[in-house]
Amino acid sequence: MAHCAIVGINWGDEGKGRMVDLLTENYDLVVRYQGGGNAGHTVINEYGKFALHLLPSGIFRRGVVNVLGNGVALDPENLWEEMEQVRSQGVEITPENLKISDRASILLPWHRDLDALEEQRLADKKYGSTRQGIAPFYSDKYQKKTVMVGELFYPEVLKAHLTDLMEWKNLTLTKVYGAQPYTMEMLEKWLDSYCEKIKPFVCDASAFLRDAQAAGKNILFEAQLGSLRDLDYGIYPYTTSSNTTAAYAPIGSGLPSAKIEDVVGVVKAYSTCVGEGPFVCEMFGDEADALRAAGFEYGAKTGRPRRVGAIDLVATRYGVEVQAATEIALTKLDVLSYMEKIPVCVRYSLNGGETDRFPFPAAMNAAKPVIEYVPGWQCDISGVRAWDELPKAAQNYVLLIEKAIGCPITYVSVGPERDSIIIRK
Numbered sequence: 001m002a003h004c005a006i007v008g009i010n011w012g013d014e015g016k017g018r019m020v021d022l023l024t025e026n027y028d029l030v031v032r033y034q035g036g037g038n039a040g041h042t043v044i045n046e047y048g049k050f051a052l053h054l055l056p057s058g059i060f061r062r063g064v065v066n067v068l069g070n071g072v073a074l075d076p077e078n079l080w081e082e083m084e085q086v087r088s089q090g091v092e093i094t095p096e097n098l099k100i101s102d103r104a105s106i107l108l109p110w111h112r113d114l115d116a117l118e119e120q121r122l123a124d125k126k127y128g129s130t131r132q133g134i135a136p137f138y139s140d141k142y143q144k145k146t147v148m149v150g151e152l153f154y155p156e157v158l159k160a161h162l163t164d165l166m167e168w169k170n171l172t173l174t175k176v177y178g179a180q181p182y183t184m185e186m187l188e189k190w191l192d193s194y195c196e197k198i199k200p201f202v203c204d205a206s207a208f209l210r211d212a213q214a215a216g217k218n219i220l221f222e223a224q225l226g227s228l229r230d231l232d233y234g235i236y237p238y239t240t241s242s243n244t245t246a247a248y249a250p251i252g253s254g255l256p257s258a259k260i261e262d263v264v265g266v267v268k269a270y271s272t273c274v275g276e277g278p279f280v281c282e283m284f285g286d287e288a289d290a291l292r293a294a295g296f297e298y299g300a301k302t303g304r305p306r307r308v309g310a311i312d313l314v315a316t317r318y319g320v321e322v323q324a325a326t327e328i329a330l331t332k333l334d335v336l337s338y339m340e341k342i343p344v345c346v347r348y349s350l351n352g353g354e355t356d357r358f359p360f361p362a363a364m365n366a367a368k369p370v371i372e373y374v375p376g377w378q379c380d381i382s383g384v385r386a387w388d389e390l391p392k393a394a395q396n397y398v399l400l401i402e403k404a405i406g407c408p409i410t411y412v413s414v415g416p417e418r419d420s421i422i423i424r425k
């Protein structure tokens with residue numbers, strides 16, 4: 001068994017959570033290596049239905065150790081509330097099965113305020129932030145203006161550090177945005193209410209991962225969002241503020257020596273996108289409403305209706321390249337069962353010609369989708385568990401995608417439940 005990363009190929013919300021939940025069976029550790037509480041992985045299993053934001057999706061498997069690596073935006077308040085929520089549904093979370101890297105940086109209370117204040121200032125030019133403080137957090141992390149989780153064990157250092165940061169941040173809050181300043185009392189309350197509670201889970205996660213690797217344990221790296229939201233390779237500036245690519249997993253997890261042999265890219269059978277920015281294959285009107293309703297496409301974190309569209313072969317091929325995916329899980333094929341004919345975005349029309357290359361972000365507003373239709377299957381496939389039992393039209397749809405993206409589709413998901421899967425290998 002090799003180390004494996006499960007990553008999104010498109011705009012996020014592809015169903016990574018359900019794939020991690022399924023594949024953790026074969027792994028000893030699940031590691032989150034980037035992002036924060038700004039997106040949600042939906043998992044349905046024997047404990048119920050969960051929208052996980054920060055917790056790794058291996059938290060439901062007995063014997064699996066879950067790690068929040070140094071690359072995540074560690075929000076103690078969100079994390080603690082999520083832990084309480086998941087525990088209330090009967091899932092055990094202990095320092096044995098959840099480990100937080102002492103090198104993860106902390107998302108401070110003002111990061112969320114700054115996110116909301118900046119979106120307000122931008123008004124109709126906003127980027128569609130989830131207002132969880134992720135962009136201000138990562139900006140501050142790279143400016144070296146936040147604290148590491150491990151500082152919780154050095155109260156004197158922490159207090160002096162927070163005092164300096166607060167004085168600096170209050171200038172922005174009050175003078176730029178006209179907002180209320182923070183006080184040390186407010187920060188002490190936050191430290192007591194949340195940071196103290198997560199402290200028992202904090203450890204030298206890098207050392208733990210190195211030992212696990214040396215002992216031959218199998219590690220699964222779990223990404224958030226997808227290729228097209230990657231800070232460097234995505235549709236900038238409509239990206240997230242971290243790297244969603246598998247290549248970042250060794251750095252963000254705390255195991256720079258990790259060799260990831262298997263990259264499972266998750267692709268949805270159609271396209272969805274949350275927030276602003278170019279979305280070439282977007283559908284509108286009744287066609288969009290029908291697809292949104294069939295796929296129940298509303299944000300796990302925000303409840304916002306997602307933008308929907310045909311599968312975009314141009315963007316998906318690019319996403320596969322960016323992730324260096326070795327195999328693909330195609331999810332939500334069952335959602336398309338109502339369609340008589342299925343739209344497929346095969347190329348973009350751009351600058352008077354047609355292209356199958358993913359354009360530079362600034363060129364994307366001018367791109368239009370070239371849509372071709374393939375026959376639908378118009379029957380319920382949610383109970384199918386074997387490739388041969390899938391209707392021919394559904395098989396053809398999968399094979400068409402596989403050929404276009406140049407990567408084997410080894411899993412076809414036909415429902416949200418753990419066992420609603422067709423394995424093709």
Ligand code: GDP
Pocket residue numbers: 008012013014015016017018039040041042043044225300331332333334335413414415416
């Ligand atoms: P993630 O962030 O990539 O994990 O994706 P989300 O959790 O935001 O979105 C996936 C949604 O689709 C969740 O509600 C899943 O329960 C659901 N889902 C995943 N796979 C399937 C599938 O094959 N069919 C159907 N109908 N729903 C699915």
